[in-house]
Amino acid sequence: MIKLIVGLGNPGSQYEKTRHNAGFIFLNHLALQNGLVWKSSSQFQSDVISCSINGKDLILIKPLTFMNKSGLSVGKVMRYYKLKPEEMLVVHDELELAEGVIKLKLDGGHAGHNGLRDIIAHLDSRNFYRLRLGIGRPSLGGNVADYVLSKPSQAGSELLDKVCQVLIKDFDWLVDADMAKLNALLPAQI
Template sequence: MIKLIVGLGNPGQQYEKTRHNAGFLFVDCLADFFDASWVAASQFQGELAECNISGSRLVLLKPMTFMNKSGMSVGKVLRYYKFRPEELLVAHDELELVEGIVRLKRDGGHSGHNGLRDIIAHIDSRDFYRLRVGIGRPAAGKNVADYVLSKMSSDSQLSLMRLFELLLGCMGGVIEGDLALVNELVLSK
């Protein structure tokens, strides 16, 4: 059962609605949908919200440590609440999936994602769930860092929000760890 959902992103207004902040956007949608309020939690170097989904308490976290240092915040929350890595779901942007696709998986490497790399290092485990939010790759010859840190178009933002709305309908099963519910969720065009 998932007890902690972490959305990866970078704090600050300049990073709002960038592709790299897809994880922040997802947990913000969750908090809004379940009427949970974000609270600054300096002891965790992040913002926390708590909600109830299908009768289970769920903690939401947005690390305020910047993407590449997310593991510090995640590790502190896991230890404080005594959650196990397998009770963790990390929502993050995924270059290898086209925009409009979300996949849920458990376990695996970091695939070059620095936020995941830091979490794995701090919790000493790869055994956690990942909600991979497709952002696609930049055009050939374009810089990946510039691409992920650039603002999404209004059409892309709208598509992402529609995708998250579909995902909200599955959250009870996702919390239970039912990978089949979101093995691949695709927004129809």
């Protein structure tokens, strides 16, 4: 069962609605839907919520160390709460999936995602769950860094919001890490 949900992104208003902040966007939807308030933690270098959702005790974090140093915050939280890697879900943007597509997986590499790379390095483990939120790829010849750090189209932004709402509606599947149900969920539900 998941005990920690980490949303990946970059702090600051200039990154707020960018593709790379898909993890932050999901957790902000989850907090809003459940009437939860973020608290800044200098100890964890994160915005943090300790809560119970649908009777499940959870810690939600948004690392404030910027994407490429996400492992610093995650490692501190994992050690403090004595959590195992398989009790963590990392929500992040995924270039290899089209907009609106999700995939839940356990274990694996970082596939070039610097936030995942840093978490793997700090934990010395890849054995954690990842909720990959599809953002698509830039057009042929487009710069990947510019693409992920830019805002999606209005339709793309609305699609991400819908995906977040569907995931929150079926949140128990997510916390129970029910990969079969979640991986079959989208985009059919939208």
